[in-house]
Amino acid sequence: MSAYDKLVFELSSPGRIGYSLPESDVPGDRTARDLVPAKYLRAESPALPEVSEFDVVRHYSRLSRLNYGVDTHFYPLGSCTMKYNPKINEDMARLAGFARLHPLAAPAAAQGALALMHELAGMLAEISGMDAVSLQPAAGAQGELAGVLMIRAYHLARGEQRTKVLIPDSAHGTNPASTALAGYDVVEVKSLPNGEVDIADLDKHLGTDVAAFMITVPNTLGMFEPRIVEITELCHAKGAQVYMDGANFNAILGITRPGDLGFDVCHFNLHKTFTTPHGGGGPGAGPVGVKAHLEPFLPAPVVVKHGEAYDLDWKRPKSIGKLQAFWGNFGMLVRAYAYIRTMGGDGLRSVSDNAVLNANYVMKRLEQDYDVAVPGPCMHECVLSARRQKKQGVTATDIAKRLLDLGFYAPSTYFPLIVEEALMIEPTETESKDTLDLFCDAMIQIARESASSPDVMHEAPVTTPVRRLDQTRAAREPDLKWTSRAPRG
Amino acid sequence: MSAYDKLVFELSSPGRIGYSLPESDVPGDRTARDLVPAKYLRAESPALPEVSEFDVVRHYSRLSRLNYGVDTHFYPLGSCTMKYNPKINEDMARLAGFARLHPLAAPAAAQGALALMHELAGMLAEISGMDAVSLQPAAGAQGELAGVLMIRAYHLARGEQRTKVLIPDSAHGTNPASTALAGYDVVEVKSLPNGEVDIADLDKHLGTDVAAFMITVPNTLGMFEPRIVEITELCHAKGAQVYMDGANFNAILGITRPGDLGFDVCHFNLHKTFTTPHGGGGPGAGPVGVKAHLEPFLPAPVVVKHGEAYDLDWKRPKSIGKLQAFWGNFGMLVRAYAYIRTMGGDGLRSVSDNAVLNANYVMKRLEQDYDVAVPGPCMHECVLSARRQKKQGVTATDIAKRLLDLGFYAPSTYFPLIVEEALMIEPTETESKDTLDLFCDAMIQIARESASSPDVMHEAPVTTPVRRLDQTRAAREPDLKWTSRAPRG
Amino acid sequence: MATRYIANTPAEQKRMLETIGAGSIEDLLVAIPAKARLSRPLALPPALAETDLIRHMSAMAARNADAESFACFQGAGAYDHYVPSPINHLILRGEFFTAYTPYQPEASQGTLRTIYEYQTMIAELTGMDVANASIYDGASSLAEAALMAHAVTGRTEIVLARGVNPLYRRVVATYCEGPGIRLRDVPAPEGVLDPEAARKLVGGKTAALVVQSPNFYGCLEDVAAAAELAHAAGALLVVVSDPVNLGVLQAPGRLGADIVVGDGQGLGVPLSYGGPYLGVFAAKSELVRRMPGRLVGATVDRDGARGFVLTLQTREQHIRRAKATSNICTNVALCALMATIYLSTVGREGLVKVGELSTRKAHYAAERLTQVPGVSLRFAQPFFKEFTLRLPKPPDRVVARLAKQRILPGVPLKPFDRALGDCLLVAVTEKRTKAEIDAYADALATVLA
Amino acid sequence: MATRYIANTPAEQKRMLETIGAGSIEDLLVAIPAKARLSRPLALPPALAETDLIRHMSAMAARNADAESFACFQGAGAYDHYVPSPINHLILRGEFFTAYTPYQPEASQGTLRTIYEYQTMIAELTGMDVANASIYDGASSLAEAALMAHAVTGRTEIVLARGVNPLYRRVVATYCEGPGIRLRDVPAPEGVLDPEAARKLVGGKTAALVVQSPNFYGCLEDVAAAAELAHAAGALLVVVSDPVNLGVLQAPGRLGADIVVGDGQGLGVPLSYGGPYLGVFAAKSELVRRMPGRLVGATVDRDGARGFVLTLQTREQHIRRAKATSNICTNVALCALMATIYLSTVGREGLVKVGELSTRKAHYAAERLTQVPGVSLRFAQPFFKEFTLRLPKPPDRVVARLAKQRILPGVPLKPFDRALGDCLLVAVTEKRTKAEIDAYADALATVLA
Numbered sequence A, B: 001m002s003a004y005d006k007l008v009f010e011l012s013s014p015g016r017i018g019y020s021l022p023e024s025d026v027p028g029d030r031t032a033r034d035l036v037p038a039k040y041l042r043a044e045s046p047a048l049p050e051v052s053e054f055d056v057v058r059h060y061s062r063l064s065r066l067n068y069g070v071d072t073h074f075y076p077l078g079s080c081t082m083k084y085n086p087k088i089n090e091d092m093a094r095l096a097g098f099a100r101l102h103p104l105a106a107p108a109a110a111q112g113a114l115a116l117m118h119e120l121a122g123m124l125a126e127i128s129g130m131d132a133v134s135l136q137p138a139a140g141a142q143g144e145l146a147g148v149l150m151i152r153a154y155h156l157a158r159g160e161q162r163t164k165v166l167i168p169d170s171a172h173g174t175n176p177a178s179t180a181l182a183g184y185d186v187v188e189v190k191s192l193p194n195g196e197v198d199i200a201d202l203d204k205h206l207g208t209d210v211a212a213f214m215i216t217v218p219n220t221l222g223m224f225e226p227r228i229v230e231i232t233e234l235c236h237a238k239g240a241q242v243y244m245d246g247a248n249f250n251a252i253l254g255i256t257r258p259g260d261l262g263f264d265v266c267h268f269n270l271h272k273t274f275t276t277p278h279g280g281g282g283p284g285a286g287p288v289g290v291k292a293h294l295e296p297f298l299p300a301p302v303v304v305k306h307g308e309a310y311d312l313d314w315k316r317p318k319s320i321g322k323l324q325a326f327w328g329n330f331g332m333l334v335r336a337y338a339y340i341r342t343m344g345g346d347g348l349r350s351v352s353d354n355a356v357l358n359a360n361y362v363m364k365r366l367e368q369d370y371d372v373a374v375p376g377p378c379m380h381e382c383v384l385s386a387r388r389q390k391k392q393g394v395t396a397t398d399i400a401k402r403l404l405d406l407g408f409y410a411p412s413t414y415f416p417l418i419v420e421e422a423l424m425i426e427p428t429e430t431e432s433k434d435t436l437d438l439f440c441d442a443m444i445q446i447a448r449e450s451a452s453s454p455d456v457m458h459e460a461p462v463t464t465p466v467r468r469l470d471q472t473r474a475a476r477e478p479d480l481k482w483t484s485r486a487p488r489g
Numbered sequence C, D: 001m002a003t004r005y006i007a008n009t010p011a012e013q014k015r016m017l018e019t020i021g022a023g024s025i026e027d028l029l030v031a032i033p034a035k036a037r038l039s040r041p042l043a044l045p046p047a048l049a050e051t052d053l054i055r056h057m058s059a060m061a062a063r064n065a066d067a068e069s070f071a072c073f074q075g076a077g078a079y080d081h082y083v084p085s086p087i088n089h090l091i092l093r094g095e096f097f098t099a100y101t102p103y104q105p106e107a108s109q110g111t112l113r114t115i116y117e118y119q120t121m122i123a124e125l126t127g128m129d130v131a132n133a134s135i136y137d138g139a140s141s142l143a144e145a146a147l148m149a150h151a152v153t154g155r156t157e158i159v160l161a162r163g164v165n166p167l168y169r170r171v172v173a174t175y176c177e178g179p180g181i182r183l184r185d186v187p188a189p190e191g192v193l194d195p196e197a198a199r200k201l202v203g204g205k206t207a208a209l210v211v212q213s214p215n216f217y218g219c220l221e222d223v224a225a226a227a228e229l230a231h232a233a234g235a236l237l238v239v240v241s242d243p244v245n246l247g248v249l250q251a252p253g254r255l256g257a258d259i260v261v262g263d264g265q266g267l268g269v270p271l272s273y274g275g276p277y278l279g280v281f282a283a284k285s286e287l288v289r290r291m292p293g294r295l296v297g298a299t300v301d302r303d304g305a306r307g308f309v310l311t312l313q314t315r316e317q318h319i320r321r322a323k324a325t326s327n328i329c330t331n332v333a334l335c336a337l338m339a340t341i342y343l344s345t346v347g348r349e350g351l352v353k354v355g356e357l358s359t360r361k362a363h364y365a366a367e368r369l370t371q372v373p374g375v376s377l378r379f380a381q382p383f384f385k386e387f388t389l390r391l392p393k394p395p396d397r398v399v400a401r402l403a404k405q406r407i408l409p410g411v412p413l414k415p416f417d418r419a420l421g422d423c424l425l426v427a428v429t430e431k432r433t434k435a436e437i438d439a440y441a442d443a444l445a446t447v448l449a
Ligand SMILES: Cc1ncc(COP(=O)(O)O)c(C=O)c1O
Pocket: A079, A080, A139, A140, A141, A142, A172, A174, A175, A216, A220, A245, A247, A248, A269, A284, A286, D328, D329, D330
């Protein structure tokens, strides 16, 4: 049976309905035409699909089946912590008291929600060793923006005009992007061949014009920087702040804390470490934690507790301002809160222990057949290089596509940029040894096939709903919306 | 990628856990060994799987993907009314006041539930033209048992010892099975070639020993018996009761009513006509409606209304007794109630109009390529015969399997028994013309393939998770549970 | 009449009628005699939009005292056990939820595999050789067991211990009416089967002796002794057992049961005011060809791959018709799926823990409640998670009074047994907390003071 | 430490460590300097079992005045619109819910197709050429629009109408801090943009003029006039628009907008105390290569079959890094999916009906409420579903009083604008009933009496 290939527009039939709305129960029969001057009104109703409720249910059920997700497939996408998303979190997020609470409810009418936020911020502070946490950023990248803006405000408040932020060449793309958006020049710091920061290069760049050094811990090669404390001390000595990208927090829960390592700011990705679902690309949540000296600059408002009562504190004259209209991705906060309350301190520690164990196990099982980017032990993820396979004509992309055929989602590829033909594998603690073994077996099979029959790789995938797609055509002739005249394919 | 082939036992790892239970919060540390004499206790814990919550989620998500369901596939299983199951019904059934209500709640503490049952029974009475309805039967077959037992009790109460029940040869298997269970001899009445009851044959059998005539309306060939009123009158003239199997109620909502046709008893299948989900085989609900003279015999208790208060009336001395421990499949009743309240009278009428239209459309589109069991118009379903294809070496089973490959579930096959190589197709009103056209195209393609390349049929299915299964082996060497020693395959 | 649940638009109807060659839908209904037609619209309440429906039904639901808002000590065959969160999410997957009986096995392996898992787990818990795919509920399972015993032995009496749930007994009576099977009851003056009385009733006409353990009053029965007694008379022993207890309690199969039935509601199925529940049915393998209900078996496909099918179908109504072992067709597959997911989730260790917590809390509750002046245990028998209290005031009034404090203190036994008019049946699951039990005891003391 | 969310058992850990060649997990952590190690367990509240967690969080949730238990007239950027029941069921399908950004398109066609549908629908509603796959929320979308206007025009000022949601304005200010973009505000003494003042502020430095319609006060703005004004100065016109209104209200694209942003929360996304919501972003096609966020495009696969991919990625951070058009990575794809399902479900006719019902009820509410002595409309402007009342008593006290009658009467404007200290912003969606509106008016009359 060939894969489902409809768009909802292609199911539409004029006059078919899927909605259910009551008739007006207020007196009179005035319509918008009577109530609102014509110039504000649409002449024709919008060309939305006309389908039945069942059309909707079947269409989106079928579309979902074209996806791989964590619930159905091993999803070792490095740097993304694709762990199990507990179902109880969903039930909790759907309690009417949370899901149907208006953001501008008077604080007295939102004590439960404010209490949850206050407690969550406190727990994240404890987990990170930071003094204060804002839950407002919508994702990691917005957490970075908030963090860098706080650093900027801090320097400015001290009368310092620093213009640069240093970032390792192994960093995730959002790091330089957020930093540039905050008005800084981004300067790349070299990594050593083993992926560690080249401290000499860092030192060279660390002038009085440097506002901050931003680094991911563990780094994007899955390694803990052994000299990290030295680095944060070095930065502080030069008057620079140090920012930790906490995307990889799953490696260090209860083991070490950014605050104790000397960081001034760090963000969390609740959609990674704290099990909020990835949703096909989002939403996430990117709380940002700071040391006390940065606390005045936190995004406003701040959730505060006076006696037994919770409130939103808007009187934050030094605040960098707001990042979202309201208080953050509250629905995600509820899930993360449920998770942390379920795990407790010991449970979180166990998460990182097992995340590290799983990554090292995969690394070990694959080290014969693939080049390892940096020798282990690694932390929660390991980076392989397909440079050996590349010589056989098989790229990281080919390997990724072949994995799809074998029933696995693919690792992150070509990230970090400093590793040739990178395959970044993050198994997470929620996967079992059995699954890891199946995955490793598949990877080993692929390595052998790369040598013996590289064409199998180039043909892959063959079992997916579509085969390899023409990216060039997509970019050259952008077709970004459906039109009834020109259906493709 | 080959299909998922695990059983949950095969994921098990000793010591892995998926549950979450609190520690005991009551004083003391006594265990069952201390509290309960040893002879009542199990020596060893049961060999259940030991898996994580995530193992459970992924395993059952994957297993589900091996199924076709109405939400994902057209499912024209005749006699089963595989229509869309509205999502709002699920939300309503999960309201804590319904889903978490104990059956032995004092009536004063269950007024909402009792009100719902009372109103639903009333609405079903109106829909069927019956005087009273019991919601207790768990499914159609239990409704039949209840109905026949009431007929029996009725005759006995009048001092009549009737021993036979007449049933057409086209009937569903539960009809004779339920009747036999109620202690009657089942006598088959012949159908005419056009599927109608052979009134002469009926008349011949209709002696004073006949307790009842039981018939499905529309019949299992999808036809409305044109002489049905004559039939019920004839039966009554002979002192027999008439039972209508209401499995096909989807054809006649608001068009005609069993009560008006002269029936004394009829059952409903809420899981067919009234959109409660089929759940992979159940649960359903099979309320039974009766005329006033049978009302004293209804299953006990009966939901009654005194003034504004609802109660369970247990004082039913003539009742046939209970069918389930409690009051019926209440969760299904909630869904059916939600559906009827959503549709209203006009909506239900429209259901049947469109169910009939869809079936006739399919019949028309296929009548060239298949033999039609009975010439149309049909009601809500149509029965084809593959006798023409059979001559080409292609059976109804082959056609069914080939349909699976083409992305459709199969019609009912080999039912009714009186049609050779029967294919019973019930599209339901929730399917669109587009879907029907795709299905008819596939059926026509199959008819052509049957002529040109019957081997394609014999090989089918090839796209399903498994291919044709060895039924003989399954029955000869029953393997009805998994054992760690002997995993199959 | 456009509704969101009907696909055809007027334009489509027109085109379809053209294809059919009919002028209107009315033309398709010609077979229905005019005098049999309903000449008016159905007199039903007007259609409600979704938001109005939600409002209306939420108001109805709010009039019920449910186990979410109240501390529930009600049992008597339905229990407020822990329901792990994944169950609801998984059963709602459309491929499970909206499929039917797996008639086409190649497109139903999901359902077939879960049933095979279910059969395996139930066989393991009950200690029996085979389990079927489900019967409606515990009571109808017991009724089917009685019919099966009758068919297997050719005998015409079923002897029931008084400790069998009286609601179950009523269902058995209904099912035995047609075949003319006679029911005989063994008294339980001390809360358990009276062996003397039983010996008198069990004899050459006895198809089966039925005992329940823990029984309706909460007391544990001596199942092994009952087995001996039944088997000595050539009768089968049917045991009614709550599978959620069988992590801790002995498997009836180990005690000599020939058929084990029960309600699996405790295995993750919502209370839902009494249904749908889960009729568990397991038996010895020599009885398998007389079993009611569906059975799933493992086999291989054409390529030798493992696969699962409905099997031994010649027992069933769609093939054997009037001679079928049972009339059941639609069963409660989805509830069996809930139980399968439940048992996978709690697993070997978790089911033991559920039992351990329940029994410990039940014993604590019994102690606390019997400290209330005038309150005592009605029977001096070992119990597990449920027990019968004797109260100095009418139990139904106590129930009404405690409801005001959001406590559902149990089930008054008067409607079931006049002799127990002063008794309240109290169930304590692992979900009840010490705080709830203490609050119950305190409230009871106040009410009785 | 066994938890249900961790797979490895001690035995498995041991075997894995053996394979690795390490003695313990500690051995794998050697790179972490001892002095940097946390020497104590994390001081977090103890782990809660599922039933305890439910009890705890339900109690927290019960302390909030939500739109299920209260009649909600709150708006100001978040609205209690009807959410069709299929949405929640469909988004929870694991294949959607637990996937991430569709980096491997062959295994992500489900997500990619829904985004393509979403882009199409948003383009249609806004009247623009292209829409992206989403930005976090309406406010950050507006901020991105400001940055984009700056990048496109090379100009350094953004002129904002006072009618733009002040919470949005604050977010714009945050985002404009780094690039040094100056914000200038056009007053709205009559509730809408003052054209005279605007003409003075919009000039050669202006990257964009931003208007919102209906604006924060509920008043409809003359978008076409604003477009003329902006374009005359060579600036872009950015319009903030609530897409759920666009079944009835004119598409901003038809009125001259260059960029349309807004929050799609009304399209089936729960209120959820402020997020996650849905940042809508649409623009003219000539601006597409400067757009922030992901874009999905149609293409073909190797066999010529239609397929969808992320495209024009060279705009994005993972490729362009410091030079990217935006720093966004994770977006709000699932909320976009909700909106897509919403718009499919309500469809062409339903979205019009949502708008018609909202505006009719809002006008009825305005009439009823202004009949209460002392209550008047603050602005004499046409409005749609939201309006500003002037009250004779402090609005926050009115809010507190009406909460006791389970009415959430609106949003007091004092925190947003001191000059409007006596004002209450009232929103009326299609979900509000006549009974609720009448109860509100009656309660208000009582409180103000
Ligand atoms: C290392 C790293 N930093 C930052 C981010 C950006 O986080 P977000 O996508 O939540 O904005 C990611 C996300 O993939 C990441 O892996």
